[in-house]
Every structure is written in C-alpha cells, then in structure tokens.
Amino acid sequence: MMAVLWSTMLLQMRKSFVRPMFRFCLLANPILNTILLYEMFRNAGEENFMAYVVLGAGLMGLWSCICFSSAGDINRERWSGTLALIFVAPASFPVIILGKIIGNTLLSLLTLVISLVTAVVLYQVPLTLASPLYFLAALVGAVTAFVVISAVIAYLLTLSRKTELYMNCIEIPLILLCGFVFPVTVLPPAVQTLSRAFSPTYAVELLRMAVWGVKDAGLFWQKYLSLAGLTALYAGLSLLLARRIDRRVRISATLEVA
Amino acid sequence: MDNVIEVKNLRREYTRSQGFLRRKKQTVKAVDGISFSVKRGEIFGLLGQNGAGKTTTIKMLTTLLAPTEGSCKVLGFETFGEEKRIRPRINFIFGGEMGVYRRLSARDNLRYFANLYLLDRKCKEKRIEEILTLVDLKDRADDLAETYSKGMIQRLQIARGLINDPEILFMDEPTVGLDPLGARMLRDVICRLREQGRTVLLTTHYLPEAEELCNRMVIINRGKIVAAGTPEEIKNGSETLEDAYVRLIEGVSV
Numbered sequence: 001m002m003a004v005l006w007s008t009m010l011l012q013m014r015k016s017f018v019r020p021m022f023r024f025c026l027l028a029n030p031i032l033n034t035i036l037l038y039e040m041f042r043n044a045g046e047e048n049f050m051a052y053v054v055l056g057a058g059l060m061g062l063w064s065c066i067c068f069s070s071a072g073d074i075n076r077e078r079w080s081g082t083l084a085l086i087f088v089a090p091a092s093f094p095v096i097i098l099g100k101i102i103g104n105t106l107l108s109l110l111t112l113v114i115s116l117v118t119a120v121v122l123y124q125v126p127l128t129l130a131s132p133l134y135f136l137a138a139l140v141g142a143v144t145a146f147v148v149i150s151a152v153i154a155y156l157l158t159l160s161r162k163t164e165l166y167m168n169c170i171e172i173p174l175i176l177l178c179g180f181v182f183p184v185t186v187l188p189p190a191v192q193t194l195s196r197a198f199s200p201t202y203a204v205e206l207l208r209m210a211v212w213g214v215k216d217a218g219l220f221w222q223k224y225l226s227l228a229g230l231t232a233l234y235a236g237l238s239l240l241l242a243r244r245i246d247r248r249v250r251i252s253a254t255l256e257v258a
Numbered sequence: 259m260d261n262v263i264e265v266k267n268l269r270r271e272y273t274r275s276q277g278f279l280r281r282k283k284q285t286v287k288a289v290d291g292i293s294f295s296v297k298r299g300e301i302f303g304l305l306g307q308n309g310a311g312k313t314t315t316i317k318m319l320t321t322l323l324a325p326t327e328g329s330c331k332v333l334g335f336e337t338f339g340e341e342k343r344i345r346p347r348i349n350f351i352f353g354g355e356m357g358v359y360r361r362l363s364a365r366d367n368l369r370y371f372a373n374l375y376l377l378d379r380k381c382k383e384k385r386i387e388e389i390l391t392l393v394d395l396k397d398r399a400d401d402l403a404e405t406y407s408k409g410m411i412q413r414l415q416i417a418r419g420l421i422n423d424p425e426i427l428f429m430d431e432p433t434v435g436l437d438p439l440g441a442r443m444l445r446d447v448i449c450r451l452r453e454q455g456r457t458v459l460l461t462t463h464y465l466p467e468a469e470e471l472c473n474r475m476v477i478i479n480r481g482k483i484v485a486a487g488t489p490e491e492i493k494n495g496s497e498t499l500e501d502a503y504v505r506l507i508e509g510v511s512v
C-alpha cells in the first residue's frame with residue numbers, strides 16, 4: 001500500500017514535470033503573476049508584499065497546477081488507455097488517485113518558492129514572515145485542503161468526461177472567490193457567504209494571518225477549525241464518490257474512450 | 259470439468275446520445291445474449307466482424323464493464339460484484355499503442371505495474387527481468403517508451419499482461435503491429451502459458467492464427483453467437499476456416 005502510494009507519487013511528478021503545459025503553470029506562471037501583482041499592489045500603496053504578491057502569485061500558480069494537472073490527468077490517462085489498467089489493478093484505486101494528487105500538489109508547491117524568489121530578485125522588496133510556525137501549520141492545512149479538493153474533482157472526472165469543461169470554468173472564479181489575491185472582505189456580502197463554503201478561503205486567510213503575524217491565536221485556531229471541518233466534509237464527499245464510482249463507471253462505460 | 263469462464267445469456271447495451279440540438283438517446287445492443295464456457299488450460303478464440311461485440315465481451319470478463327443482463331463468471335466469481343476476488347488472478351492485453359506510460363521506460367512501466375499488482379520486492383525484479391527477456395525488449399528496457407516503435411510498445415503491453423503471472427490472460431487483437439518474429443514470440447508465449455496450465459482467451463482477425471492456436475472458438479456476429487466449437491467443427495467440411503467464416507457471417511447478414 002505504501003509502495004503503491006509512493007511509486008504513484010514519483011510517477012506522477014515525473015509525468016507532470018515533462019509536460020510543457022505543466023511546466024508553464026509551474027515555472028512561468030508564478031513569475032508572471034508575481035510581476036503583475038507587484039505592479040498592482042505597489043500602485044495601491046500596499047506595504048506587505050509577502051501577503052499579497054508572493055502568496056497571491058504562488059497560490060494562483062498552485063491552484064492552476066491542480067486544476068490542469070491533478071484533475072486533467074484523469075482524462076489524459078483515459079486517452080492513453082492506462083485509466084482502465086489502474087482501475088482494475090488489485091491496488092486500491094483511491095490510493096492510486098491519492099498518490100497522484102499528493103505528488104502533484106507537492107510539486108506544485110514550487111510555485112510559492114518561485115514567486116518568492118522572483119519577488120526578492122526582481123524587486124528586493126522587504127519580505128516579512130512574522131509567525132513562521134503558524135505559517136507552517138497553515139501551510140499543512142492548506143496543502144491538505146487542496147489535496148482533498150483535487151480528490152473530489154478527480155472522482156467527478158472519472159465519472160464524467162465533461163468535468164474538464166467545468167474545471168476550466170471554475171479556475172478563475174475560485175481564485176477570486178477564495179481571496180487568493182485580495183481579501184474576500186472586498187466582495188459583496190452575498191458572495192462572501194459563498195466564499196465561506198470553500199475551504200481554500202480559510203487556508204488563504206490563515207496563511208496571510210501568519211505572514212502578518214498572528215496577534216489573536218484564538219482567532220487563528222478558530223479559522224483553522226473551520227478549515228479542518230470543511231476539509232473533513234470534502235473528504236467525506238470524496239469517499240462517498242469513491243465508493244459510488246467503482247460501480248458507476250462500469251455501468252456507464254466512462255473509463256475509456258470507445 | 260473445471261470451467262474458469264462461464265458466460266450465460268450475457269447482454270450489454272450502450273446508450274449514446276445523438277444529434278446536436280435535439281439530443282436523442284439511442285441504445286446499441288453490443289452483446290446480445292451470448293453463452294459459452296472456457297475450461298482451465300484452454301486457448302479460446304473469440305472471432306467476428308468489426309463491431310461484433312468482442313471487445314465488449316472481454317471488457318465484461320475483465321471486470322471493466324458491467325453486464326446489462328445475464329451472468330458472467332470468471333474463476334467462479336461474478337465479474338460485477340465479486341471483482342476483487344478475480345482481479346489479482348487475471349490480466350489483459352489490448353492491441354494497439356494504448357496502455358503504457360510513454361514517459362517511462364519499459365522497465366519502469368513494469369515496475370510500476372508490479373507495484374499495482376502488489377508483488378513483493380524480491381520477486382518483482384526477478385519477474386521483470388524474466389519477462390523482458392521473454393518479449394525480447396531487454397536491449398531497450400531503459401529507453402523511454404515514447405521512443406519505441408509500434409511493435410515494441412505491443413511487446414511491452416504483452417510483458418505488462420504477464421506481470422502477475424495470471425491464471426487467465428485475455429488478449430484483444432494482440433498481434434496487431436507485431437513483426438513476424440514478434441507474432442511468433444507471442445505464439446510461443448501463448449503456447450508456454452498453455453503448457454503451464456494457464457488459460458488464454460483471445461480475439462483476432464487473423465484466421466490462420468486462430469486456427470493454429472485455439473482449442474475452441476466462438477464466432478460472434480452482431481452480438482450473437484453464430485458458431486462454436488473446435489476449428490475442425492467450425493470448418494464443418496469447408497476447405498479453410500476463412501471459407502467457413504465467410505459462409506457463417508454472410509449467411510446471417512443476408
């Protein structure tokens with residue numbers, strides 16, 4: 001079981017890294033976004049570039065990688081005929097999916113590093129990270145949240161080939177909705193309620209709090225709890241989906257392109 | 259007798275929607291009530307025209323597809339519902355250039371699938387060396403599969419299908435794209451499997467090959483069985499298997 005998880009992770013990282021589209025999302029995207037965001041926020045008089053520029057660009061890159069890779073990969077495997085093979089292998093399909101997603105997400109974390117390096121090298125901006133330990137905790141929470149979301153998307157993709165279309169539609173709205181580049185509080189109240197249903201919103205808030213310095217530890221952990229709760233909810237959903245798909249895909253014949 | 263495959267009144271329909279604006283649902287009867295059984299140690303052929311339902315039948319047998327109706331048992335278990343008991347003990351090879359990770363070498367492909375079949379570390383490497391030699395890919399085993407020719411990918415597919423030393427091997431047009439030596443290698447592999455008491459179910463459009471290899475076969479046309487038996491029985495006095503085949507298929511369509 002660990003061997004399956006581990007080898008799938010490595011395989012996925014290798015497969016993703018050689019794909020030009022992924023490399024663009026992973027390497028070029030955060031650099032460009034960092035430059036854009038830097039110019040935007042400098043004009044707006046923002047002082048803490050870490051909170052919005054580095055984190056914003058990094059998270060956008062991370063999210064694109066997830067949208068196009070963790071999820072899109074199911075379709076690629078479908079087209080190359082390997083989806084059917086991994087589906088009927090004795091190793092558990094959910095473990096294989098998890099391995100792929102963890103591999104991709106860890107690789108995608110590079111976007112944060114790249115956007116950090118870009119900001120430092122290009123602009124020599126003062127970057128402050130006030131509460132490193134809180135940041136680490138927030139990062140672990142964020143990565144877990146993203147992994148779980150990817151799992152839900154991956155299962156939906158196994159069920160329906162149209163999911164990829166919907167994926168492309170939600171990529172940008174989610175960046176705005178979850179406050180990757182600006183706080184959700186600038187959104188209209190009705191929209192904010194919607195933001196609260198998505199776990200990345202909390203993950204982003206936590207990361208930003210840690211960058212600024214956590215003054216109210218109670219609030220931090222309260223938000224952390226919300227994140228954990230939502231993530232657990234998503235995880236439950238993905239388990240439910242995992243159980244359903246095993247029968248469903250064989251009835252509807254969506255494992256392969258005919 | 260020890261039947262490892264038992265199929266009874268098996269049916270499978272596909273629904274597909276047609277039309278752009280006004281979408282109509284249409285059902286296609288891909289497999290329409292077929293029954294046959296295969297004994298342990300047999301080489302069994304599934305023949306028929308394009309679109310006859312051969313691949314669909316194999317998919318149901320390999321737990322990839324749910325039957326619409328009827329029963330489909332492999333090694334005594336239903337392929338839909340008891341698939342966990344079946345999967346570690348069978349494997350399949352689909353013809354064509356699908357089903358390998360092109361960004362990995364042959365050896366890494368096999369290593370990965372060995373993991374998915376939960377082989378333990380020690381026997382894994384030994385097994386991989388064995389089958390690489392068997393399919394004659396050893397020289398190129400460490401090159402990426404995307405640099406392989408069609409036939410080499412086909413050889414890799416065959417190797418992958420053998421990774422878990424399956425009791426039953428399903429092969430859908432396994433000789434597609436193989437050179438004469440490759441085709442002979444495959445025949446040797448199949449004969450070797452037979453000597454080891456393994457069962458093989460294969461489809462092919464190449465009738466002489468089917469005649470040479472198969473103990474028994476069925477001919478399917480439009481989802482229904484039109485003939486079954488040993489090659490001799492199917493020939494039933496015709497000069498060649500091809501003559502008999504043409505007679506059977508045309509006799510039904512006209």
Ligand SMILES: Nc1ncnc2c1ncn2[C@@H]1O[C@H](COP(=O)(O)OP(=O)(O)OP(=O)(O)O)[C@@H](O)[C@H]1O
Pocket residue numbers: 253257258272273274286287288306307308309310311312313314315
């Ligand atoms: N996923 C699918 N969705 C809809 N129809 C399908 C699907 N797969 C197969 N069919 C249809 O089912 C029928 C049987 O197809 P199948 O692939 O089993 O034929 P086959 O005997 O393997 O043919 P070939 O010799 O060309 O490989 C065909 O009419 C095909 O169009």
Ligand SMILES: [Mg+2]
Pocket residue numbers: 312313314430
């Ligand atoms: Mg076919």
